[in-house]
Amino acid sequence: MRRKWSFAAALFLGGSLLAACGGGAGTTGGNSGGDTIKLGANLELTGSVAAYGSSAKKGMELAIEEINQAGGVLGKKLELIPIDNQSDTTQSTTVAQKLIDQKVVAILGPATTGNTMAELNVATDNKIPIITPTGTALKITVDENTGKTNEYAFRMCFIDPQQGKVGADFVAKELKAKTAVLYVASDSDYAKGLAEAFKKEFEAQGGKVIGQEYYVSKDVDFKTTLTRIKGLNPDVLYIPNYYEDCGKIIKQARELGIKQPIVGGDGYDSDTLVSIAGAENTNNVFFTNHYSADDPDPTIQNFVKKYQAKYNQKPDSFAALGYDTVRLVADAIKRAGEANPVKIKDALAQTKDFEAVTGKMSFDAQHNPVKLVTIIEMKDGKQTLRTKIKP
Amino acid sequence: MTTFVQQLVNGISLGSIYALIALGYTMVYGVIKLINFAHGDVFMVGAFVAYFAYTGLHLGFIGSLIVSMAACALLGVLIERFAYRPLRQSTRIAALITAIGVSLFLENAGIIAVGAQARGYPDMLPGSPFQVGGVTISTKQVEIILLAVLLMVLLQFIVHRTKIGKAMRAVAFDQDAARMMGIDVDRTISYTFAIGSALAAAAGVVYGAYYSAVDPLMGIMPGLKAFIAAVVGGIGIIPGAMVGGLVLGLIETAVQSFGFSLWRDAAAFALLILILLVKPEGLFGRHAREKV
Numbered sequence: 001m002r003r004k005w006s007f008a009a010a011l012f013l014g015g016s017l018l019a020a021c022g023g024g025a026g027t028t029g030g031n032s033g034g035d036t037i038k039l040g041a042n043l044e045l046t047g048s049v050a051a052y053g054s055s056a057k058k059g060m061e062l063a064i065e066e067i068n069q070a071g072g073v074l075g076k077k078l079e080l081i082p083i084d085n086q087s088d089t090t091q092s093t094t095v096a097q098k099l100i101d102q103k104v105v106a107i108l109g110p111a112t113t114g115n116t117m118a119e120l121n122v123a124t125d126n127k128i129p130i131i132t133p134t135g136t137a138l139k140i141t142v143d144e145n146t147g148k149t150n151e152y153a154f155r156m157c158f159i160d161p162q163q164g165k166v167g168a169d170f171v172a173k174e175l176k177a178k179t180a181v182l183y184v185a186s187d188s189d190y191a192k193g194l195a196e197a198f199k200k201e202f203e204a205q206g207g208k209v210i211g212q213e214y215y216v217s218k219d220v221d222f223k224t225t226l227t228r229i230k231g232l233n234p235d236v237l238y239i240p241n242y243y244e245d246c247g248k249i250i251k252q253a254r255e256l257g258i259k260q261p262i263v264g265g266d267g268y269d270s271d272t273l274v275s276i277a278g279a280e281n282t283n284n285v286f287f288t289n290h291y292s293a294d295d296p297d298p299t300i301q302n303f304v305k306k307y308q309a310k311y312n313q314k315p316d317s318f319a320a321l322g323y324d325t326v327r328l329v330a331d332a333i334k335r336a337g338e339a340n341p342v343k344i345k346d347a348l349a350q351t352k353d354f355e356a357v358t359g360k361m362s363f364d365a366q367h368n369p370v371k372l373v374t375i376i377e378m379k380d381g382k383q384t385l386r387t388k389i390k391p
Numbered sequence: 392m393t394t395f396v397q398q399l400v401n402g403i404s405l406g407s408i409y410a411l412i413a414l415g416y417t418m419v420y421g422v423i424k425l426i427n428f429a430h431g432d433v434f435m436v437g438a439f440v441a442y443f444a445y446t447g448l449h450l451g452f453i454g455s456l457i458v459s460m461a462a463c464a465l466l467g468v469l470i471e472r473f474a475y476r477p478l479r480q481s482t483r484i485a486a487l488i489t490a491i492g493v494s495l496f497l498e499n500a501g502i503i504a505v506g507a508q509a510r511g512y513p514d515m516l517p518g519s520p521f522q523v524g525g526v527t528i529s530t531k532q533v534e535i536i537l538l539a540v541l542l543m544v545l546l547q548f549i550v551h552r553t554k555i556g557k558a559m560r561a562v563a564f565d566q567d568a569a570r571m572m573g574i575d576v577d578r579t580i581s582y583t584f585a586i587g588s589a590l591a592a593a594a595g596v597v598y599g600a601y602y603s604a605v606d607p608l609m610g611i612m613p614g615l616k617a618f619i620a621a622v623v624g625g626i627g628i629i630p631g632a633m634v635g636g637l638v639l640g641l642i643e644t645a646v647q648s649f650g651f652s653l654w655r656d657a658a659a660f661a662l663l664i665l666i667l668l669v670k671p672e673g674l675f676g677r678h679a680r681e682k683v
Contacts, residue, residue, distance in 0.1 A: 048508065050506070051508065186653055214652050214653050216653065216656070218612075220602045220604075220609075221401075221405050223401040224398060224402075224643075224648050224652075225652050227397050227648065228394075228647075228648060228650065231394050244509040247604065248602060248603065248604060255520050256397075256520075257522075257527050272511055274511075275511025276509070276512075276603050
């Protein structure tokens with residue numbers, strides 16, 4: 001017990017010393033001693049959402065390689081220290097602590113909201129900025145109770161309400177839908193958040209939500225409720241959730257003869273969606289996403305080419321956002337003028353018009369990026385770029 | 392009207408899937424009075440074995456089904472040999488807890504072996520939806536109903552018309568007396584598990600092909616629902632499992648079609664409680680005096 005306390009005290013002391021003197025390169029308590037600048041990566045490399053963390057890591061490693069080939073940052077090479085959090089919140093806290101002990105100047109990741117929340121306090125107490133590539137819940141960057149911005153937390157992706165809003169905007173303007181039915185997983189904050197934002201915007205634009213049905217995540221038989229929805233005959237179905245449930249819903253809806261457009265969020269971004277639903281059933285399916293690998297934008301094509309050369313596969317959104325995260329931090333270190341966590345945090349908060357692969361972005365006062373949202377249209381199981389919309 | 396008929400079709404096809412799983416459940420209970428909670432997980436293993444046989448070995452639907460049923464029959468025998476047989480003389484509750492342990496073991500071994508993520512299931516069952524007077528019926532739904540009826544008849548035949556079936560019934564009636572009559576009780580129970588697990592595997596393959604996704608935890612909910620179906624029909628009675636499954640499927644569909652989609656599982660468990668209160672021996676069960 002005693003040892004634990006003195007350990008915590010030492011950490012605290014180290015943290016405050018650092019904040020006080022602001023000496024990055026110093027050897028006593030300095031966070032970037034040596035020839036490299038260390039960036040920690042707290043990622044889901046195994047466990048239930050291993051696909052997310054693994055993709056993000058690939059994107060991050062590509063960015064590190066590129067930056068180092070171009071001479072590094074402030075004359076130093078970047079070093080990525082990835083540690084696996086096993087898709088587990090408790091592990092995530094431990095991993096963050098380990099990374100801080102290794103004197104990283106910033107922590108990238110984790111990929112999901114729950115795991116990011118688990119490292120928030122440790123990082124804030126030690127004054128280390130964290131940037132999640134893909135944690136979409138608002139509470140990561142904003143304290144839910146006080147409404148204040150979490151000083152050390154940032155994200156690369158858009159937040160849930162923006163996504164639902166853009167989805168509704170697209171449905172009303174581009175698909176010219178007048179009526180919609182929402183089909184929502186009652187136990188998923190993600191799905192409920194998107195549905196709520198969608199409904200608000202759709203109704204504001206003169207649309208009508210003529211039905212709202214619920215199910216529980218991991219259900220398998222949706223035919224009964226879908227038969228009801230078919231009877232309502234809406235112009236469009238909005239079904240926000242992750243790919244496993246939505247794949248099954250899309251398949252069963254098409255089998256029942258529901259031909260209307262089905263719209264969802266970035267949870268659809270997985271090949272598993274297509275393998276569950278069947279390629280031909282995904283026609284007339286749209287979803288909001290962070291970027292599209294088919295986007296002709298030269299920044300994106302350049303990234304896709306390099307990624308494919310290194311990994312021999314198409315980068316998904318997680319890879320793109322991981323790539324962006326490293327580049328944004330490198331940019332912030334440059335602007336801060338030294339590899340000091342507190343100064344990096346300040347530089348991050350001032351980010352303006354940063355040219356990310358996932359769109360030109362600036363941080364708003366709540367550390368959420370303001371950037372375009374991509375709408376993907378599925379065509380015979382392939383993702384294609386439909387349009388980009390400003391939230 | 393078409394909506395009503397459509398919902399009826401939905402209910403019957405959901406019910407026959409429950410029935411399919413409940414058949415093996417109820418048979419094992421009928422013979423050794425053990426609620427085999429691992430049944431739903433053998434069902435999961437069956438789905439995965441067929442998945443790999445189909446995608447890896449390209450055996451086709453029938454080939455994959457046979458491989459999967461054989462593999463699960465073996466798994467069932469092994470489970471019985473190592474988990475249940477040592478406890479056969481101990482209390483029923485000890486065997487029940489062991490069954491839950493086996494269930495958890497299979498689930499977690501599944502997660503280690505294939506990962507927790509769901510994966511798409513190949514479209515093994517041939518057929519596409521067709522229309523009858525505005526009602527959409529999928530040929531898969533018809534195939535599932537036929538398969539459930541076929542397996543039920545087959546199982547009835549095995550239990551009532553074959554020698555091993557006779558041995559099973561004797562063991563179910565009184566193990567000691569059966570042994571004295573020269574019946575190899577251990578072997579008979581092994582057969583029971585082999586047949587029950589092969590049935591679970593068949594249900595798993597059909598379930599995977601129908602809902603087109605599998606994951607290591609896919610057996611939990613269907614396992615519980617099949618248990619309810621078996622109890623409703625009268626646990627241990629083979630035609631009862633079929634009827635119980637259909638009743639359960641129709642009730643769930645009815646609840647959902649009136650717009651109470653979130654009450655579906657609650658309705659299923661309410662049915663279980665109701666049956667246990669009103670007619671604990673199930674719809675088809677005869678009231679039997681407890682043997683002392």
